[in-house]
Amino acid sequence: MKLESRHWTFFGLAVVVVIAMLSGFQPEITVSPDTLRMHEYIESLPEGSKLIISFDHEASSLPEIRPLAVALLRHAFSKNLRLIGIALLSEGTGVGYGLMQQVAAEYSKEYGVDYVYLGFKPQYIAAILSMGQSIPATFPEDYVGQPVDQLPLMTGVETYDDLAGVISVADGSLTTHWIEYGGGQYGVRVSAFGTAAMVTTYDPYLNSDQMYAMVGGLRGAAEYEKLIEIGGSGARGMLAQTCSHLYVILLIVIGNVLYFVSRRKGRSS
Amino acid sequence: MRRKVPQFVCALFGILLFALYFSSHPLARALSQLVLVEYWQIIFAFTLLVGVVSFLKVNLKSIERGEDRPYRIVSLMGLLSMPIVAFFWGIKGGTPFMWIFENIQVPMQSTVFALLAFFVVSASFRGFRARSVSASVLLVSALLTLLARSDVGGLLSEHLPVVADWVRNNPSMSARRAILIGIGLGSVTTSLRVIVGIERTWLGGKQQ
Structure with missing residues (x-):
């Protein structure tokens, strides 16, 4: 196989990422106002407040989503918030359940009392609208098949009015539906932990206060880990991300230098 | 009928x-x-x-x-x-279904998703050229955002993250709002056309 320029760029990126990950060096993280707002929001909630954590993501984005979700769950459990896990994308179902169990065990939280997992509901718009009218009717059973009315945490939870808010852990545009249908029609406070690629999508909603707060990407996870003072894979991955950003910048500069040199040569000849 | x-x-x-x-x-x-x-x-x-x-x-x-x-x-x-x-x-934790999901589907999908980084690198090298004024504006904005989102942005200049945030909160958000409003109006129009029966392509077959 003849190696072309793109193959060398691929190889270069792989080398940069591997060296960065092996070095173990962790750069100093500056916390952005967006991440700080989310942290302050969770801090401001009284003990025992009930929050929906919606795992609205696919398996493909797990390397970016996992550090975000773990940081959120650690903070929420450490503040003794009571969490109701759901999933509006099927692939997030098992992942969400596993993450909640894992972090709940770290804080000795009891299933049914401190957290519940209601599982997956297909047709996200229908599910969000339906929960606005009755959460127990939308999820009559939890993920493990127990009737919802037998779970102590769900006592008194009928609609969004009985909750402090919804936090969507998402890799796509599903949070938009939470904002438009959950927030728009039922007035529930919507926040999100999302992938970096989706941050600008939600800027208009953040700016207009339709969405309360957002933490985005691996950088957001690293910032949140710094705020809660518990290290995680967000901070570990930041050096690799920074180095790959610098590598892309270097390639763009080289590409443009080559472009202008070839253009000048073309003119002179 | x-x-x-x-x-x-x-x-x-x-x-x-x-x-x-x-x-x-x-x-x-x-x-x-x-x-x-x-x-x-x-x-x-x-x-x-x-x-x-x-x-x-x-x-x-x-x-x-x-x-x-x-x-x-x-x-x-x-x-x-x-x-x-x-x-x-069943499909609960600890079942073969979840084992396949966690050990086959998740790594495969993450791998395919990670390939995007390589394509972005290749595309940046080959396509991100200052060929015109508008391409140059896009290029400078991209470089600013990349620098600001990595940790070296603030080290190079304290103004760099501020400028990158301005790009994100003004030109970028304006364009995003315009797109969102366009999508909203388009959705309403298409829905109305379907409801009143002007738009019938969703029924398949030949238009009658």
């Missing part, structure tokens, strides 16, 4: 759901709950069935013709094995 009945059902439910969305009457809420929780889920189950049957037909035909045979056999094995495993052992 084959076109008029679905068109009528579509118009009826379009108007009904539109009206229910804005009503807080208990009857409207109960009806809305029934449509959203029960009917919508049933329709979803049928669409899933249509998708699975279509996937099976396309792949079986291609296997018969010998097109990409190994890949299609693997696809069909995946499609058939997951429901079988789920049927016998």
